[in-house]
Amino acid sequence: DAGVTQSPTHLIKTRGQQVTLRCSPKSGHDTVSWYQQALGQGPQFIFQYYEEEERQRGNFPDRFSGHQFPNYSSELNVNALLLGDSALYLCASSLGWGEDIQYFGAGTRLSVL
Amino acid sequence: GQQLNQSPQSMFIQEGEDVSMNCTSSSIFNTWLWYKQDPGEGPVLLIALYKAGELTSNGRLTAQFGITRKDSFLNISASIPSDVGIYFCAGFSNTGNQFYFGTGTSLTVIP
Secondary structure: OOOOOOEOOEEEEOOOOOEEEEOOOOOOOOOEEEEEEEEOOOOOOEEEEEEEEEEEOOOOOOOEEEEEOOOOOOEEEOOOOOOOEEEEEEEEEEEEOOOOOOOOOOEEEEEEE | OOOOEEEEEEEEEEEEOEEEEEEOOOOOOEEEEEEEEEEOOOOEEEEEEOOOOEEEEEEEEEEEOOOOOOEEEEOOOOOOHHOEEEEEEEEEOOOOOOOEEEEEEEEEEEE
């Protein structure tokens, strides 16, 4: 039973560039959430996707956008990268919107230079 | 975004000792969860709590859902070296339908 998988594991970009991160949820899960975890901090909620729509959004600017595909996998896109966007980006999946149990992937480490 | 207050921020203990950490919030939550994160990995769920006053165990770990619904506690008994990592609490609100994470407690176990 495959868990949550994320790609790539590491990424280096420069300011102003755009980046796309990918996530495949745990088998059978249909809801995907994205989190940003800065060094030494807890994860901060970015947004959640269910039925291919953004259902909930945290306090992040419009530069952060996402997508969910019919197979429930998801992408996180960040435009016009800033140095402060450097962080570990975590994807979590759950069974159903409003479900309070999530399983996390290992994350994508993004460094913006 | 909101982050829950966790304490202590870090702990250095001898192997075999018991550990206690707690998490507080200004908001009421319907569910409290505790996660452990190892370096380079995502958080792994340890315990989930659903009712005020609930006490739940998972092996050497015991967690409690505070009566006020604004706090939670995690205890680890007889610590071992593999307990090393960062422990996060998380609160879930049915109305907000999102998770809020604590600031983390870093645990170091000295053999």
